[in-house]
Each structure stands twice: as structure tokens, then as C-alpha cells.
Amino acid sequence: MEALVVKFQEIGLHDIAMVGGKNASLGEMYNELSGKGIHIPNGFATTAKAFRIFLKENNIRQSLINLLNNLDRKEYSNLEKIGSEARKLIMAASFSEKFTEEIKLFYRELSGNEPIEVAVRSSATAEDLPTASFAGQHETYLNIKGEVSLMEAVKKCFASLYTDRAIKYREDKGFKHDSVALSVGVQKMVRSDAGCSGIAFTIDPESGFKEVIHLSGVWGLGENIVQGTVNPDEFYVFKPTLKQGKNAIIQKKMGDKAKTMIYADSNGHSSITNINTEVSKQNRYILTDAEVLQLSKWCLAIEDHYNKPMDIEWAKDGITQNLFITQARPETVHHSKSSSSFTEYKLKEQGEVLVTGSAIGSKIVIGTARILDSPRDSHKLESGDIIVTDNTSPDWDPLLKKAGGIITNSGGRTSHAAIVARELGVPAVVGTNNATNIIRNGEPITVSCAEGSTGKVYKGQIHYVENKINFDDFHLPKTEAKFILADPDKAFELSFYPNNGVGLLRMEFIITHMIKAHPMALVKFQDLLDSAAKNQIEILTKNYPSKEVFFIDKLSQGIGTIAAAFYPKEVIVRMSDFKTNEYANLIGGQQFEPKEENPMLGFRGASRYYSELYSEGFKLECEAIKRVRDEMGLFNVKVMIPFCRTLEEGKKVIDIMANYGLQQKVNDLEIYMMIEIPSNIILASEFAKIFDGFSIGSNDLTQLMLGVDRDSQLMAEIFDENDPAVKQMIALAIKKAKESGIKIGLCGQAPSDFPEFAIFLINNGIDSISYNPDALIKGIKNMNIAEREVKV
The missing domain is CATH 3.30.470.20 (ATP-grasp fold, B domain)
Incomplete structure (x- = not known):
């Protein structure tokens, strides 16, 4: 005979029908995981049988059925009224003496000599589907102390089976209301x-x-x-x-x-x-x-x-x-996620950004902004409107199911609004701080969650495209296809694409967007003359013990996120390759950058790393890489040196990196070099004795082979990676790398734009080709065509 009350140590996952999913899980963890050192507060639970006996003894089961039969199932106009009346029926009913005494007995046993505070949690289960999840639909009461307060909380949990949101949830899921019972878990309180x-x-x-x-x-x-x-x-x-x-x-x-x-x-x-x-x-x-x-x-x-x-x-x-x-x-949203296909959203134009916050999902939606203060404003909401509010709670669920998107002033990625948005598959921007003040009620807006972790709300209707990507029957070529990446926020999503890792991680994006300050302005903060820049840096670094730690923290986290997304595939991180004019634009940068007539050919790449003008900044970059590899354990990270003009420069950089804790070969550290200067190819066999691999930077190589500034609009027609001189140099670089027994790849747009360029590279034996995310799929298709042509 099923008991009315059971201890956690008496229940497990096989008892979901008796105590609901929440309490069955607590019992399971208490019994199976406490022995592994996991702290689970002890407790007990009332059973589904106890709830059904309660309804029968008080003769209210049929009254509840009759009440819910009158529910307006089209507009739910009387949902609030029916829910209120149902809860009153429960609260007016009485517990049997037997049930009351059992709960008190278990509570005394849990408490010991003195009554203790407990958490009282609802856990629902359905007769026809005991494994159904009713997460977030019913009430929890915290810090309950004493027998009288406990019994009142248990009854309130019973009544919460008929909250408006719980009734609507069962309607949406097709559950019969009288088939669902409620168990109450009573658990030792954690003084959080x-x-x-x-x-x-x-x-x-x-x-x-x-x-x-x-x-x-x-x-x-x-x-x-x-x-x-x-x-x-x-x-x-x-x-x-x-x-x-x-x-x-x-x-x-x-x-x-x-x-x-x-x-x-x-x-x-x-x-x-x-x-x-x-x-x-x-x-x-x-x-x-x-x-x-x-x-x-x-x-x-x-x-x-x-x-x-x-x-x-x-x-x-x-x-x-x-x-x-x-x-x-x-977890119910992503547990069945497949990497075989998904839809990619992309804005076709820019517009005025009204507010920003944390992006939930990756979609874009256009709709009418509807500012709501509470669920009582449901009559103002039309299907597809975008709800703009301070924050939401489970009482909002019936409204949220009508919304095309959600925007909140407060909340993070695990707030109620974020969780429901994921479940419903609608975009949400949460934690905007001021959306209800900035966005006007009734105005058209565009909600974009397709630009990384920062969600943006644009004024008006911004045109966008949807690109359905299907990876079924999509196979990688024998030649490795890799990403060119910069933004850590997109790494997890992009990891689902077919790929062989990251051939070029550009750290400049992380420095510009996450750090924002010039590395030397952080190192020499006390010498910084620009008071405005000083104030900005103080704000950026206020929670850090030093300005240097701030830089190392931010850079290592950005690189670490991308390295983790593609682990254990290799991720090749290019050390910073800002030009002087670009570095000068960072906070505090003007003071530490020389003025150059042609920054493209000036103080950049390897020459910076051993110069007294930047070596302390380079040390911070090395510290970040060291943290990613040695502390985080991401040994799939390799590093690459850009714009290395001479053999002597190469040796200097290898030595200074060793001084900064990045010793070549230690923990399998490989150091690559960019092939982007004609001298790199002419002396490739010698450079191969210094570095572990090469990557052809086709943009800079084309620039220096043809004598064309790649940033010049006037000369754009002459800039061409398909030029015979450029291709001969690329072919020679591949040949010399092969003869030296080291890997060589290429980073550039041409292999995705031109199938013949991919054929040329593969025909010459290139080891890998790296693409920007929007070019990867097309590039892989061209590589497969090329491999069929050259019979790789």
C-alpha cells in the first residue's frame, strides 16, 4: 500500500509516478550521489496518493472538474477567475488527522531537538504520463519553520496546481486536469x-x-x-x-x-x-x-x-x-539538438540601435513593440507582438506564448524570460536596463540575436535574410578545411559546422571589443598623460588587482572560449598584428604609437615583439597564451607569428617567447609563421628550421608581390590573388614547405570565390585552407570539386 509521506532515502527515479519528477530526482541524488561527496539537503515528500485522498475526503474533485469544464479554451478570457476559484476550493479544504500527523512526525525527525527552517517545493506528476515535466509551473515556499507554518505551506503547494500558468500549461500540453496530482517536497533549508x-x-x-x-x-x-x-x-x-x-x-x-x-x-x-x-x-x-x-x-x-x-x-x-x-x-531545450542542419540569420543593413542586452537564441524578428507592466495587460498584446517589460515570472507564460520576441530591462541568461524564450524558439534581449524607457509602445522594431552574445534592438524594420544550412551528406575533403575566426561569442555555434579546426584566430577582435585599451597604456598606466583615457581604463579594470591582469584575463578567456569550442582540433592563434594607426585608436594608444606614412609596411608584426616600444605588451599576450595552454589545459592552441621579415627576426621572437614562458616544443607547443612577404618564400627552407609550420596570408602576399596597397580603392582592380606571379609564389611556398617536411596552409577568400583557385592549391598539395565563417560552406564545396578534379 502506497504511503502518504516518504523519506528522500526511500525514493528514486523509479518513483516519479508517486512523488513527481522534482522529488524523485531529489531522492535519487540523495541516495546515489551523497556518497560521492555531493551535498544534497535531506528531506521527505508527500505522495500523489495523499493528494488524491485529500480531494476525495473533501469531496472537491468533481467541483474542480466542473469548474475547469467552463474554461474558455479559445481566448482564455476567464482563466484568472477559474484559477482563483480552484485555489479557493483547495485552501478551504482540510487535511486528515492521519496525513497531518505523518507530516509532523517526519518534520520532527528531520529537525531534531529544535524546529528547523525548510524549503517546501511542489512536484507534479500525471497518471497518463508520469515522466512529464511541469518545471516552473507550481509554487515553492522557503524559510518555513514550525509545524503550523509547514502545514499551511503544504496546502499552498496543493493549491498551486491551479495557478493560471499551470492550468494553461496543461491545456497547451493536452493533459487532463484531473489526471495530474501534486507531491510536496520538504527539504532542509540552505541559508543562501x-x-x-x-x-x-x-x-x-x-x-x-x-x-x-x-x-x-x-x-x-x-x-x-x-x-x-x-x-x-x-x-x-x-x-x-x-x-x-x-x-x-x-x-x-x-x-x-x-x-x-x-x-x-x-x-x-x-x-x-x-x-x-x-x-x-x-x-x-x-x-x-x-x-x-x-x-x-x-x-x-x-x-x-x-x-x-x-x-x-x-x-x-x-x-x-x-x-x-x-x-x-x-535540460529540455537542447538535449536533442542535432548538428546536421540549422537556420542562419543575417542582417542585410544596419540601423539605429535603440537598446542592447544579452542575446537569447540566434534569430532575428520584426514586430510591433508592446510595453506591458504585468500579465494583467494581456488584452493589449496581439499575436506576434514583441513584449517589452521590466522582467517576467511564470505568471507571464500564457502571454509569452503569443509573443514574437521578448525584451526585458533586467535579467540574465538564466532568467525566466530567457528560459521561456529558448523553449518557445523566439529571440529575446534581456538585461537591457532601460528598454521600457527607450522603446516607444506600438513602434515597429527589429530584434537581432544573430550578432553574437550581444542582442540588439533596432528602430524600425531592418531587412534580413535566412539561410537554411543542411549538413546531411556533407563530407569534408581530404585537405583540411578550417575557420578564420575572431569573435568568441560565435564559437560554440560555429563548432557545429563541418570543420578541421581554426587555421587563424585573430586576437585583434578580442583586444578591440573585450579589452579596448592599448596594452602599453595598461603596462605604463602611471605614465599615461591622457586623463580621459585614464578614467576609461580605471572603469574597465576596477575589479582587477592590476591593469596587466585585466588584459591577461580578458585575452585568455576570449582565446580559451574559441579553443574549447573546437577542442581537440588545432586552433592557431596569430599574435597581434595591428598596424600603428589601428593600435593608436585603442584607449590610451596615441601616446605609445609612432606616426607612420605607410603603416601597412611599417612597425607591425614580429618587429614589435622584441622592440622596447612594445615588448612589455607582447609579454602580456604570451602570458595569456600560457594561461590558456598551461592552466586551462587547452594544448590544442598553437601560435603564429605574422609579418616576420628576416631569419634574424624569427629567431629573436622565438627566444623572447621562451623568456616569457612559451618554450617551443614544451607541452607540444608549435610556433607557426605567416608567409606573406616574398622573403618568406625565397628563404622558406631556412625559415622552416626556425618555425613548425607555415600559413600563407594571401592578402598581404598579393599586396607585396604586385606592389598594391590592399586598402587602396584606386588600385582595387589590380589587386588579384589569381595573378600568375602571386600563384607562382604560392606554389613555390608549398613546394618548399613539403621539401622541409612541415605543414602549410592558406588563409584567404579566393578558394571560396573561385573553384579554379581551390583546384590550383590542392593540385600543389596544400595541407589546409581556412575561411571566414560565411565562406566556409562554399569553400568546402569548391574543395570537394577540386579534389575530384585532381583525384586526391
Whole structure:
């Protein structure tokens, strides 16, 4: 005979029909994972049978059925009224003496000598589909203390089976209302109000990339994340090198954490309040690196146990300083993601950007902005409108299903709005800070989540294209096809394309967009004369112990993210190749850059690295690479030296890199050289004794072979990679590399634009060809044609 109340140690995944998915999972983890060192708070659960007996004893089952039979299933105009009446029926009913005594008995056993605070959680299950997920549909009550308060919270959980959103959810999913029962979990409370809490996904929640763990969190109770009230801290941890014991944190983003949710003194009742977070806590991460790694290892163990990507809730007790896992469920959005096909969105024009925030999804949508204050404004929303609001909660779910897109002032990637947007497959821009003030109600807007991790809302209708890419029956050529990449935000999504790794990672994008300041302005900050630049750098680096650490942190995270996305395939990082005029445009750069008449042929590439004008900046670049390889464990990273004019320069750079901790051959470090100067080809056999591989930079090589400034519009017609002189030099470079026994690739546009150019390269035995992302697919097709032509 099924019990009315069961301990966590008595239940597991096989008991979903009895206690619902949430409580079955808690029991499973408590029994199976506590022994592995994972902290799971103990507790007990009421059963589905107890709920059905409660309805029967109070003779309200038929009344609920009759009530829901009157639901307007077309417009849901009376949803609020019916939900309210259903909940009143539950709250007016009484628990049996037997059920009450059982709960009190289990609570006393859990508490010991003194009543303790507990979390009281709803966990629904359906007779006809016990494994169905009802995540986020029902209520949780925190900081409940004492038997009277506990019994009241249990009844409120029962009543939450009939919240408006839960009723609408069952309607959408086709569940019979009377087939769904509710179990209540009672769990020892983690005092995260004095600590911190958050969410973890064992998969990237945006792209579905499976090799990372995404952690996010806030000070105090985690409800601020779910509600999107604050922007949380975020951490990305790379699974393969985490398993190797490395410091596998590849990315950290500090949120504002402006509010901290704590318990309010309310005599054992569930009462919370949101207070302003003190500035010192806003400006530091909620977790240490050691705690991030500890949580991530637990997440790995949970994922391994369930054998599927997981959505996990965690908390840190601010009194004991211990970490806990408080909940885990299968991740439902990306678990079945296929890399065989997807749709790529791209803007055809630019426009006026109204607001920016975190991009959720990768789509673009055009619609009418509809500013809403609460779910009560549902009558203002037309199907396809773009909701603009401060933040959302589960009560918004019926509205969100009508929306073409979502924009919120607050919230991060794990806020309620973000989670629902992913489930619905609509783009969202969250954490904009001021969308409701900037966007006008009723105006047409374009929401773009197709430009990396930053989502943009444009004024008016911006034209865009959709490109459906199908990788079925799409095979890679024998010659390696690689990416030319710059933007870390796109790396996880691009990793699903057919590829052999990254042939050229341009770090200039990371420096320009993530660091923004000139490396020497950071090194010699005290000598910086520009007061405005000084102020900007102070703001950028305010949470770092030094300006140099800021540079190393940002650059290593950008490179590390791309290296992780393509691991274990090789990722070749080109050391910085700004020209003096480009470097001067960085914050504080004017003071440290000489004025040159022709920067294209001036102080760039290898010549900078050993010069006293930049060697300390180059040291920071080397420190970042060293962190990516030695600390993060991403040994698939190789480095490449651009614009190396002479053999002596090559040797100098190799030596200075060794002095900075990047010793050639140590930990299999390979150092490549760009072939882009005629001297590189004439002396290729000698350069091959210094470097481990070559990559032809066809743009610079064409420029220097034909004597044409590649930036000159006047000379554009003469600039041609297909010119016989250029092709002869490329062929000679490949020949000499082969004779020297080292790899050689090419980075450039021509192989994707011209099938005959791909045939030429493959015919000469090129090892790899690298493409910009928008040219890769066409390039691979040309390579396959070429290999058939030359019978590779």
C-alpha cells in the first residue's frame, strides 16, 4: 500500500509516478550521489496518493472538474477567475488527522531537538504520463519553520496546481486536469540568503554545445535569477580539461547583482524581501574559482549519473560556507539538438540601435513593440507582438506564448524570460536596463540575436535574410578545411559546422571589443598623460588587482572560449598584428604609437615583439597564451607569428617567447609563421628550421608581390590573388614547405570565390585552407570539386 509521506532515502527515479519528477530526482541524488561527496539537503515528500485522498475526503474533485469544464479554451478570457476559484476550493479544504500527523512526525525527525527552517517545493506528476515535466509551473515556499507554518505551506503547494500558468500549461500540453496530482517536497533549508545561489546547465544554454558547464548566480536567494530582477555573475567551465584536473574556467562575466533577496522575519512564514546589494559585493564574484570548479565537478557527476544534460539548482550556505545542490532536472531545450542542419540569420543593413542586452537564441524578428507592466495587460498584446517589460515570472507564460520576441530591462541568461524564450524558439534581449524607457509602445522594431552574445534592438524594420544550412551528406575533403575566426561569442555555434579546426584566430577582435585599451597604456598606466583615457581604463579594470591582469584575463578567456569550442582540433592563434594607426585608436594608444606614412609596411608584426616600444605588451599576450595552454589545459592552441621579415627576426621572437614562458616544443607547443612577404618564400627552407609550420596570408602576399596597397580603392582592380606571379609564389611556398617536411596552409577568400583557385592549391598539395565563417560552406564545396578534379 502506497504511503502518504516518504523519506528522500526511500525514493528514486523509479518513483516519479508517486512523488513527481522534482522529488524523485531529489531522492535519487540523495541516495546515489551523497556518497560521492555531493551535498544534497535531506528531506521527505508527500505522495500523489495523499493528494488524491485529500480531494476525495473533501469531496472537491468533481467541483474542480466542473469548474475547469467552463474554461474558455479559445481566448482564455476567464482563466484568472477559474484559477482563483480552484485555489479557493483547495485552501478551504482540510487535511486528515492521519496525513497531518505523518507530516509532523517526519518534520520532527528531520529537525531534531529544535524546529528547523525548510524549503517546501511542489512536484507534479500525471497518471497518463508520469515522466512529464511541469518545471516552473507550481509554487515553492522557503524559510518555513514550525509545524503550523509547514502545514499551511503544504496546502499552498496543493493549491498551486491551479495557478493560471499551470492550468494553461496543461491545456497547451493536452493533459487532463484531473489526471495530474501534486507531491510536496520538504527539504532542509540552505541559508543562501546569507550566501549565494544560482543555476547550472551542463550544456551551453544558447547553442547547445555540450562540452561546457554554464554556472550563474546572485547574492542571496536564487529567485532574483528566475525573476530576472538582477543580472547575475556567469561562468563557463570546459568539461574535458576539468576532468583532467585543470583550472578549466574559460570565461567569467561579472553581473551587477544590484539586489539581494533575503528572508524577512515573519514567525516561520515564507516571507522575503529584496535589499540593495552593498557596492563591495556587487564588484566581486559570488564564487571563488575553487568553488566554481567544485560545483562544476558535482554537475559533471550528476550529468554522468543521469546520462543526459542537466538543469541544476545550487546554493551556498552563508553561515556554514558549504555548497549544496538543491535540485536537478533534465535540460529540455537542447538535449536533442542535432548538428546536421540549422537556420542562419543575417542582417542585410544596419540601423539605429535603440537598446542592447544579452542575446537569447540566434534569430532575428520584426514586430510591433508592446510595453506591458504585468500579465494583467494581456488584452493589449496581439499575436506576434514583441513584449517589452521590466522582467517576467511564470505568471507571464500564457502571454509569452503569443509573443514574437521578448525584451526585458533586467535579467540574465538564466532568467525566466530567457528560459521561456529558448523553449518557445523566439529571440529575446534581456538585461537591457532601460528598454521600457527607450522603446516607444506600438513602434515597429527589429530584434537581432544573430550578432553574437550581444542582442540588439533596432528602430524600425531592418531587412534580413535566412539561410537554411543542411549538413546531411556533407563530407569534408581530404585537405583540411578550417575557420578564420575572431569573435568568441560565435564559437560554440560555429563548432557545429563541418570543420578541421581554426587555421587563424585573430586576437585583434578580442583586444578591440573585450579589452579596448592599448596594452602599453595598461603596462605604463602611471605614465599615461591622457586623463580621459585614464578614467576609461580605471572603469574597465576596477575589479582587477592590476591593469596587466585585466588584459591577461580578458585575452585568455576570449582565446580559451574559441579553443574549447573546437577542442581537440588545432586552433592557431596569430599574435597581434595591428598596424600603428589601428593600435593608436585603442584607449590610451596615441601616446605609445609612432606616426607612420605607410603603416601597412611599417612597425607591425614580429618587429614589435622584441622592440622596447612594445615588448612589455607582447609579454602580456604570451602570458595569456600560457594561461590558456598551461592552466586551462587547452594544448590544442598553437601560435603564429605574422609579418616576420628576416631569419634574424624569427629567431629573436622565438627566444623572447621562451623568456616569457612559451618554450617551443614544451607541452607540444608549435610556433607557426605567416608567409606573406616574398622573403618568406625565397628563404622558406631556412625559415622552416626556425618555425613548425607555415600559413600563407594571401592578402598581404598579393599586396607585396604586385606592389598594391590592399586598402587602396584606386588600385582595387589590380589587386588579384589569381595573378600568375602571386600563384607562382604560392606554389613555390608549398613546394618548399613539403621539401622541409612541415605543414602549410592558406588563409584567404579566393578558394571560396573561385573553384579554379581551390583546384590550383590542392593540385600543389596544400595541407589546409581556412575561411571566414560565411565562406566556409562554399569553400568546402569548391574543395570537394577540386579534389575530384585532381583525384586526391
